[in-house]
Amino acid sequence: MISVKGKNNWPLIISRGGLFFVLWWILTDGVASSWWIGGPAILLAVATSTILLPPGSFVWYEFLKFVPFFLLRSLLGGIDVAWRVFHPAMPMSPVLIEYTHRLPTGMPQVFMANSISLLPGTLSTELDQDVLKIHVLDSQGNFLAELEEVEQRVARMFDASLKVSEGGR
Amino acid sequence: MQPLYLTLAVFLLLNLGAGMWRVVHGPTNADRMLAAQLFGTTAVAILLLLAQAYGIPALRDVALVFALLAAVTAVAFVRIAWPNRETDHDAD
Amino acid sequence: MTLIDYLSAALLIAGAFFFLAGTVGLLRFPDVYTRLHALTKADNVGLGLMVMGLAVQAKSWSAVGKLVLIWILVLLAGASIAHLVSRGALQRGIDLWRR
Incomplete structure (x- = not known):
């Protein structure tokens, strides 16, 4: 799931995490107390998106x-x-x-x-x-x-x- | 600024109304499908203006949902509601 | 009115102008494909300018983010709708208007 032929996909997976982080922040207007559910939601979103749309090359x-x-x-x-x-x-x-x-x-x-x-x-x-x-x-x-x-x-x-x-x- | 927001919101509503002429008159079903496009953008713009005019940030979330639904509506329109044959070639 | 207000008003009015162009194109243009051109491009630019006009007034960065997010979603939806409708029209044999 994570690596394709030894290629390092971590930068792409981390940048996806960053994207979902920003999305959550926007959707909740940065309310601090929302992060206890936001954190797990982001991890889940990264995992799901990695399975559904495996990271390809993106510059x-x-x-x-x-x-x-x-x-x-x-x-x-x-x-x-x-x-x-x-x-x-x-x-x-x-x-x-x-x-x-x-x-x-x-x-x-x-x-x-x-x-x-x-x-x-x-x-x-x-x-x-x-x-x-x-x-x-x-x-x-x-x-x-x-x-x-x-x-x-x-x-x-x-x-x-x-x-x-x-x-x- | 509030009068400007409201004037523009009404202006966009009139735009929407004028665009409805095309949706109603066609002449092809494809022209009717343009309603999805027209409503998608114009309704979002109106909601954003109202959110600003009345200071109701929740209306921005409504606009967000509209924007998300616009794509779904279009797929539903084209896949399900659009007959496979054009039956009314009345004008073009 | 502050300078920001004037900038905001100018962007909003410019946005409304493009919405008007989209609607006039929808009514004036000769076939469904050209109407799609008008509606898709003019309305998306119109919304983009309005989003900018509202963003300069926004009170927080997350509000700016939300406005931009909405615009991106509408862009994606607009491009998909234009593609679906014009493909459907082509497959159903609707001819394109030629001069």
């Missing part, structure tokens, strides 16, 4: 770098869509594209699919083993560069290497 530093990128881009996404909404002619030329994944299956792909729905002009529509169908609001935009950037950031976050692209996009 916290890359995650922290992703946060400002995501916040800024999603703000731009909101501004972009608001501009199209209020423009009398509603400028857009929607298209459905298929993006061949280079990320490994599981969490990295899901993370990417969810992120791009909140980024400017892209909406993840169908997630397959190797293809992600994306509804693009403006086919003239540079959405491909955007998608590749997200993909690379997510790959670094999950310490995964990108599969060599087989050309077809």
Whole structure:
């Protein structure tokens, strides 16, 4: 349960504990007397989560770098869509594209699919083993560069290497 | 600040009401499913504004539960309440 | 009104503007996919700005944490709902609007 092929998972398990600690503190508004039940609850949560979702590779530093990128881009996404909404002619030329994944299956792909729905002009529509169908609001935009950037950031976050692209996009 | 909070809460409520037009009129069932999205965010924002306006922190916990339920509602909507065939292609 | 109050008010009003954009998009945009774009992105930015506007007024750090936690949950829910609804629409053969 704890270690996979001699890999040291303790840092990841401890960081999960820290996450649940912060959650409990938030939910109880830091009431000191709640910790006698909070402590055991956190231990139980760490144990359960380790069984249900074994710790994979996760680079916290890359995650922290992703946060400002995501916040800024999603703000731009909101501004972009608001501009199209209020423009009398509603400028857009929607298209459905298929993006061949280079990320490994599981969490990295899901993370990417969810992120791009909140980024400017892209909406993840169908997630397959190797293809992600994306509804693009403006086919003239540079959405491909955007998608590749997200993909690379997510790959670094999950310490995964990108599969060599087989050309077809 | 209280008048601002309440004005904005009413404004969001009007937004919700206007959005309901789409939910009621469709034209497809998919459009009706958008209610889940609309209610999820707007109701949470209204609750947070009211929590601040009246100084009732418990309303933030209600907002938290709403936020959690939004995802569950969506799955229930899409999996259970959405017929497999689109029956009403009346307008589009 | 203090400086914090002005900052808070500006963020809240900006947030409300994005909610309005989301609703107008919901009513104006031509098909379910584009409506999802408008609603998902505009409303999440709107809520994010409102959360920031309320967070600068918050009395404790745990209250700030709770506001941020709520926003993260809504973000996750919003992304999942957008994905589920647009996938469902695609599988049921709802065509996308093209110019």
